[in-house]
Amino acid sequence: MTAPTSDTPISVSGLVKTFGRTRALDGLDLTVRAGEVHGFLGPNGAGKSTTIRVLLGLLRADAGTARLLGGDPWKDATALHRRLAYVPGDVTLWPNLSGGEVIDLLGRMRGGLDPRRKADLLERFELDPKKKGRAYSKGNRQKVGLVAALASDAELLILDEPTSGLDPLMEEVFQDCIRQERQDGRTVLLSSHILSEVEALCDRMTIIRNGVAVETGTLADLRHLTRTSIDAELAAPPNGLSALPGVHDMRVDGNRVRCEVDTSRLDEVLRQLVSTGVRSLSSRPPTLEELFLRHYKDEVPAGAATAGEESVR
Amino acid sequence: MTALTGTGGLARLILRRDRFLMPVWALFLGLMPLNFVAATEELYPTAAAQENYARTTGESPTFLALYGPMHDTSIAAIVAQRSGFIPVMVALFCALTVIRHTRTEEEAGRRELLGATVIGRGAGLAAALLVTGGAALAIGIVLAGGMTAMGMPAAGSIAFGLQLALAGWVFTAVAGVAAQLTEGAGAARGIALTALGGAFVVRMAADAGGEGNGLSWLSWLSPLGWGTRLQAYGGEQWWVLAVPAAAVALLVAAAAYLTARRDVGAGILPPSLGPADAAPSLSGPFGLAWRLHSRGLYGWLAGFAALGVVWGGVAGTVQDMVADNPDLEEIFSRLGGGTGGIVDVYFGTVMGMMGVIAAGYAVSATLRMRAEETAQRAEPILATAVGRVRWAASHLVFALLGTAAVQAVGGLATGLTHGLDTGDVGGQLPRVTAAALAQLPAVWLIAAVTLALAGLVPRFSAAGGWGALAVAAVLTLFGAAFQADQWLLDVSPFTHIPKLPAQDAELAPFAWLTALVLVLGAAGLAGLRRRDMATG
Numbered sequence: 001m002t003a004p005t006s007d008t009p010i011s012v013s014g015l016v017k018t019f020g021r022t023r024a025l026d027g028l029d030l031t032v033r034a035g036e037v038h039g040f041l042g043p044n045g046a047g048k049s050t051t052i053r054v055l056l057g058l059l060r061a062d063a064g065t066a067r068l069l070g071g072d073p074w075k076d077a078t079a080l081h082r083r084l085a086y087v088p089g090d091v092t093l094w095p096n097l098s099g100g101e102v103i104d105l106l107g108r109m110r111g112g113l114d115p116r117r118k119a120d121l122l123e124r125f126e127l128d129p130k131k132k133g134r135a136y137s138k139g140n141r142q143k144v145g146l147v148a149a150l151a152s153d154a155e156l157l158i159l160d161e162p163t164s165g166l167d168p169l170m171e172e173v174f175q176d177c178i179r180q181e182r183q184d185g186r187t188v189l190l191s192s193h194i195l196s197e198v199e200a201l202c203d204r205m206t207i208i209r210n211g212v213a214v215e216t217g218t219l220a221d222l223r224h225l226t227r228t229s230i231d232a233e234l235a236a237p238p239n240g241l242s243a244l245p246g247v248h249d250m251r252v253d254g255n256r257v258r259c260e261v262d263t264s265r266l267d268e269v270l271r272q273l274v275s276t277g278v279r280s281l282s283s284r285p286p287t288l289e290e291l292f293l294r295h296y297k298d299e300v301p302a303g304a305a306t307a308g309e310e311s312v313r
Numbered sequence: 314m315t316a317l318t319g320t321g322g323l324a325r326l327i328l329r330r331d332r333f334l335m336p337v338w339a340l341f342l343g344l345m346p347l348n349f350v351a352a353t354e355e356l357y358p359t360a361a362a363q364e365n366y367a368r369t370t371g372e373s374p375t376f377l378a379l380y381g382p383m384h385d386t387s388i389a390a391i392v393a394q395r396s397g398f399i400p401v402m403v404a405l406f407c408a409l410t411v412i413r414h415t416r417t418e419e420e421a422g423r424r425e426l427l428g429a430t431v432i433g434r435g436a437g438l439a440a441a442l443l444v445t446g447g448a449a450l451a452i453g454i455v456l457a458g459g460m461t462a463m464g465m466p467a468a469g470s471i472a473f474g475l476q477l478a479l480a481g482w483v484f485t486a487v488a489g490v491a492a493q494l495t496e497g498a499g500a501a502r503g504i505a506l507t508a509l510g511g512a513f514v515v516r517m518a519a520d521a522g523g524e525g526n527g528l529s530w531l532s533w534l535s536p537l538g539w540g541t542r543l544q545a546y547g548g549e550q551w552w553v554l555a556v557p558a559a560a561v562a563l564l565v566a567a568a569a570y571l572t573a574r575r576d577v578g579a580g581i582l583p584p585s586l587g588p589a590d591a592a593p594s595l596s597g598p599f600g601l602a603w604r605l606h607s608r609g610l611y612g613w614l615a616g617f618a619a620l621g622v623v624w625g626g627v628a629g630t631v632q633d634m635v636a637d638n639p640d641l642e643e644i645f646s647r648l649g650g651g652t653g654g655i656v657d658v659y660f661g662t663v664m665g666m667m668g669v670i671a672a673g674y675a676v677s678a679t680l681r682m683r684a685e686e687t688a689q690r691a692e693p694i695l696a697t698a699v700g701r702v703r704w705a706a707s708h709l710v711f712a713l714l715g716t717a718a719v720q721a722v723g724g725l726a727t728g729l730t731h732g733l734d735t736g737d738v739g740g741q742l743p744r745v746t747a748a749a750l751a752q753l754p755a756v757w758l759i760a761a762v763t764l765a766l767a768g769l770v771p772r773f774s775a776a777g778g779w780g781a782l783a784v785a786a787v788l789t790l791f792g793a794a795f796q797a798d799q800w801l802l803d804v805s806p807f808t809h810i811p812k813l814p815a816q817d818a819e820l821a822p823f824a825w826l827t828a829l830v831l832v833l834g835a836a837g838l839a840g841l842r843r844r845d846m847a848t849g
């Protein structure tokens with residue numbers, strides 16, 4: 001692995017973590033570059049939270065290396081934590097403390113927070129800071145965690161499914177805040193399974209499955225590795241198309257053809273279509289959702305792993 | 314009446330959910346006084362001995378205040394007085410049951426789920442009141458039946474049973490009202506328990522001076538006083554029953570009125586709000602731990618002060634009790650293990666008991682740390698610049714200094730009360746307080762065992778911590794009485810603490826117990842630093 005520098009606030013390689021007989025992390029690699037918003041994608045149980053807890057020094061890795069802000073996340077935990085802010089996926093509050101008290105407390109333990117920023121964020125998230133912890137709904141508990149983290153001036157934000165329970169309006173506010181953080185030069189690791197959120201916010205992303213990173217790169221990189229949807233109206237019924245390599249799921253209805261094409265084979269397929277005569281054509285790059293589902297729908301991990309090995313390294 | 318539609322179904326639901334808890338409590342509370350019959354007969358076998366006990370110990374201000382008036386010198390009347398705290402427990406059980414099935418359900422949102430079905434607005438309250446009131450009646454019937462079966466007068470036994478049942482009914486109704494007032498179940502419990510505490514204090518004040526004293530009329534103001542005014546086994550006053558009946562009717566009507574006029578989930582009183590910004594004191598793990606522990610600590614301090622007043626007050630009667638019964642003297646000296654005056658032996662014994670109770674606080678304060686971890690509330694703290702040891706220390710300081718505070722308060726209250734009693738405050742206060750503080754190394758050792766488990770084998774920390782306390786408690790409280798072997802007694806750290814003030818304060822046991830505390834504590838913290846934190 002490359003030497004950890006200030007260019008890579010998070011650099012993880014070959015990380016293994018087992019709980020009894022379960023291998024929660026099985027050789028995970030993850031690199032987050034300075035100043036980027038990095039999406040960390042995977043369904044429940046893929047190992048996202050375990051990775052984050054290792055990075056926070058709450059869990060000790062069994063094998064592999066992890067560097068956080070140039071330090072060892074286990075040994076240097078206390079010092080490193082001054083420079084980061086964390087929002088868990090399920091913020092639990094003390095029943096007898098008000099939301100405002102929790103925000104101040106967490107901020108002070110991190111080394112201070114900006115009261116003006118706190119006031120601004122409370123207003124944007126429409127959060128009443130006077131309510132006691134037990135009185136908040138799930139979404140409002142998340143807001144308490146988000147305001148506490150965003151009001152700090154940490155250089156790294158580690159967010160573990162931070163928007164679970166937020167309504168669409170608040171999701172929008174959250175996305176604005178993260179864009180602001182990126183403009184201010186902060187690095188964000190955003191674990192999520194809300195694909196539209198990742199698609200909208202993230203510069204690069206890592207898809208994780210069964211404790212292994214199966215894809216890493218920009219959305220464009222990932223798209224390149226996958227298929228484009230083609231929907232074409234031809235002059236005549238398609239001919240020889242299905243014989244071409246890289247064509248999948250072809251459906252023919254008279255002169256109309258719909259199929260999925262490996263993006264790297266697009267040239268040959270288009271040539272074949274043109275030779276038949278094209279009346280109308282629409283093509284669509286795969287959405288992140290399609291990318292994601294492709295990795296998770298097929299139950300054979302080998303296929304996914306192969307795709308991962310071709311990915312950006 | 315449509316408001317009550319579905320009451321029967323909801324009552325069955327409550328019975329189904331409480332099918333173990335309710336019968337166990339009803340039998341426990343109903344049968345407990347029957348134990349006292351056998352125990353009293355054993356200690357005071359003759360009518361003369363019973364009369365002597367009733368006229369001396371039974372009418373001492375401490376017993377009158379704690380248990381209520383003594384109406385007769387028969388064994389039945391002695392048992393009825395000794396059972397004076399059982400109506401309080403019945404009331405407590407009933408109040409908690411009502412709130413658990415009304416406000417707690419609403420707070421959890423389950424009431425809403427049911428409210429969408431064919432169930433009347435008042436059905437939830439009615440079902441909780443009916444079932445709980447029925448449980449209180451069952452406790453009374455168990456007791457009355459048991460006492461009659463043991464050969465006690467039937468009329469008195471019925472009055473005795475009613476004394477328990479009516480305490481339950483009144484506080485069932487009180488809790489029914491409290492459950493309408495607040496949004497949170499915790500606050501509703503607080504209101505009901507404050508009412509119960511108030512009723513107890515008023516009854517204490519009324520009875521402490523003996524029958525017919527200037528404050529006796531106060532007991533008409535306390536629901537617990539109505540029970541004693543029934544005078545079970547001492548010329549029953551049946552007409553008194555009209556008072557609790559009227560009170561229950563009034564309270565139930567009030568609860569029904571309130572429940573019909575509020576939204577589901579809302580309370581009559583607005584929910585309490587906190588500050589929008591944290592006070593400067595709330596800026597680190599210790600500030601947070603203070604917010605989490607302080608309320609509990611105040612409760613323990615108040616409890617130890619009350620315990621000290623009672624034990625200090627009883628000290629004066631120890632001499633009389635022993636004069637009544639030479640067996641007791643032997644039991645005390647075996648428990649206390651001392652050779653000093655009987656009162657000093659008594660202090661040695663009760664301070665040991667106080668230490669065992671304080672160890673309960675130590676275990677709960679230590680386990681609070683583990684509870685914070687498993688509830689995922691430690692995670693956000695540990696993700697800031699707070700290290701694990703500092704976070705742990707913020708809780709452990711309560712196991713260390715909190716126990717010192719409760720023991721000091723308990724010792725001071727005992728010494729002060731006894732000092733005022735004997736006119737020797739200057740002499741008694743320091744020596745009794747020293748006896749209380751001498752327990753601390755043993756108290757801390759129980760906490761250190763809990764901490765070591767929390768650090769090294771966290772899964773067993775709760776079972777192990779409470780288990781260690783239970784072993785120490787059983788050996789300390791009952792070991793000597795059952796003449797257990799010395800090696801077994803030596804398992805409890807309290808065995809090794811010199812029994813001040815009767816014995817000399819040898820330094821060696823304090824030194825090695827403290828060393829053991831440090832070793833176990835260090836092992837626990839080292840384990841905590843090395844292991845994984847609990848994940849959700």
